[in-house]
Amino acid sequence: MKEIGFKELYKIAMSKNNPRKISPFIEAGEVSAAILTENGNVYTGVCIDTASTLGMCAERNAIANMITNGESKIIKLVCCFSDGRIGSPCGACREYLMQLDKDSGNIEILINYEKMEIIKLKDIIPMWWGDEKFK
Template identity: 40%
Template sequence: MTDQSNEALITTAGSVLHPHHVDGRTFGDVAAALVTDAGNVYVGVCIDTPCGTGFCAEHSAIAAMVTAREYKIAKIVAVWQGEDTLHAVPPCGRCREFIHQIDPANLDTEVVLGRDRTSKLRDLLPETDWPVPN
C-alpha cells in the first residue's frame, strides 16, 4: 500500500488540469491521479466529445498505468476545479466498473472522495459477483 496522502494525490491530479474549449465543448477539465500498489503515480485527463467517443480522466490515468505493466491501484482520485476550490469528485459507475475489471484486487482500491474522506471501491460498487459459467 502507499502512504500517499489524499491532499498530495489531489494536488497531483490538479496539476494536470488544463481545460481546453472547442466548438462549445470543454475537455481536460477533470483530471485523475492514481498510485499503484508499487507506489508509482499516474495521471490523466478527461476527453469529452459530443458523440460519446470520449473517456473519463480515470480511464486516461489507468491506461498510463497499464502501459507501464501495472494493474493494481492502491488509491485514486478525480478532481474538478470550481471557481475557488479544487474538488475531489467520485468516479462514475462506468469508471468504478473499469477499475474493478483491470484487476479484481482493485475492489480494495481506496477512492478519494474528499480531502478527509475515502471509501473502498467495493463499498461504491457493492454487487460485483457474477455467476461463473460451467
C-alpha cells in the same frame, strides 16, 4: 519507499486540470485524476469530452497511462474538478476499475478532501458480478 498520501495525490491531480477547447467537437481537462499503484507510481489523466460521446473520463485516461507503463494494480484514486471539488468515479469507471485486479474492491477513493474521508471501491459498487472470475 515513502507512500504517497491523499493530500499529495490530490495536488498532483489538480496540477493536471487545464480546461480547454481542443476543437469545435472536443473539450478536455475539466476533470483530472491521479492513481497510485502498488509499486508506488502515480499516473494521471484528464477527461476528454467529445460531441460523439467517444470521449474518456479522467480515471480511465489515468488507467490507460498506467497500463501503457506496464502496471495494473491501483491502491489509491483521486479525481477532482478544476474548481477543486472532489469527484467520484462514474458507473463505467467503477466497472472498469473492478475488472483490473482481484483486489480492486480495496482501492481507496478520496471523497472529501477537507475531512480526508475515503471509501473503498467495493462500497460504491456492491454485489459486483465478476468476483468469481478471479478465483
